[in-house]
Amino acid sequence: MMGSKVQYAVIGLGRFGGAVTRELFNMGREVLAIDANEDLVREYSAYSTHAMIANTTDEATIKALGIKNFNYVIVAIGDDIQASILTTLILKEIGVENVWVKAQNEYHHKVLEKIGADRIIHPEKDMGTRIAQHLVSQHVIDYISLTEEHSMMEIKATDKLAGKTLVEVNIRQRYRCTVVAIWRNAELIMTPLPGEVIQEGDILMMIGKKSDLTQFSEKEL
Ligand code: ADP
Structure with missing residues (x-):
């Protein structure tokens, strides 16, 4: 049965995604931490409710993670803009309500806007x-x-x-x-x-x- 708790998932556990994950976890929130890098996932198992290794550019993988019903998914994939875009596209296609994405530059921002990212973040700016x-x-x-x-x-x-x-x-x-x-x-x-x-x-x-x-x-x- 689905709980009533707000569920968060963070994809990409670099400096930005990592900080988001730790802060949510410290605030007592339910947070799923995802990265393609096994070492990072191991590290973040201590700072998240669940931590999983996954390449989120693969639709079947995302579906298997069951994050369709998560309230917020934060895409914090850094340099790999293509992976960030593809991940966002899949998340919106499967119907995730709130997809917040970290953008690298203005072009990235424009594409994210077009494919329906709900909030676009430029941490440094x-x-x-x-x-x-x-x-x-x-x-x-x-x-x-x-x-x-x-x-x-x-x-x-x-x-x-x-x-x-x-x-x-x-x-x-x-x-x-x-x-x-x-x-x-x-x-x-x-x-x-x-x-x-x-x-x-x-x-x-x-x-x-x-x-x-x-x-x-x-x-x-
Ligand atoms: P920051 O600038 O916030 O430190 P990084 O670019 O260093 O960001 O980190 C992005 C993270 O996203 C990396 O840990 C990387 O392994 C992860 N990542 C990149 N592409 C994918 C993907 N397709 N699926 C899952 N995680 C990914």
Whole structure:
């Protein structure tokens, strides 16, 4: 009988796939680790629920693994772009709901998009973007690109912002950004009202254009 637990499978246990596998396992998640390399599979048997040797470019092999019903399959095959594409194609063809794939470059990205990858990840590019934001302001806690133009940014409220209401700072009008939530002492305040008073140490979750978010962090933090 199928359990109700969310099931994850990671294909490719290099640096990226390996880190994903370990983190899921450390969080107590059910994770199947797959690689064509026997040594890696042996190593990861200690950091996964199951670890299997398989070449995922073979449809019969994928079917035999029974990962059709897994909730998330992460394709973390690195340099072998052809293998990554073929694996993704087979996973989508057999009906895996969420296939997240690590892309090597823009061409790889385009093909993955076409064949129905649900999320395409560029680990180095994404990390680079975040690090740049941290360099510019140590008050920026997290930064996620939503589109080429828009981002979500989490910032820590400084004493400069503390004591003011959202409407006083006038974030909407002056910076065209929206505060979608505030974290305060482990409590999440969703869609805060304009009269909400910002407290020092609050974490503001904001959405807006990248250039507008930059302006906000330069002027208000
Ligand atoms: P990273 O840059 O994240 O370290 P790597 O390219 O080093 O990525 O790792 C990719 C992993 O994917 C390797 O361990 C490799 O054995 C595995 N891999 C490559 N092709 C296949 C395949 N067809 N089936 C299963 N695993 C594969």
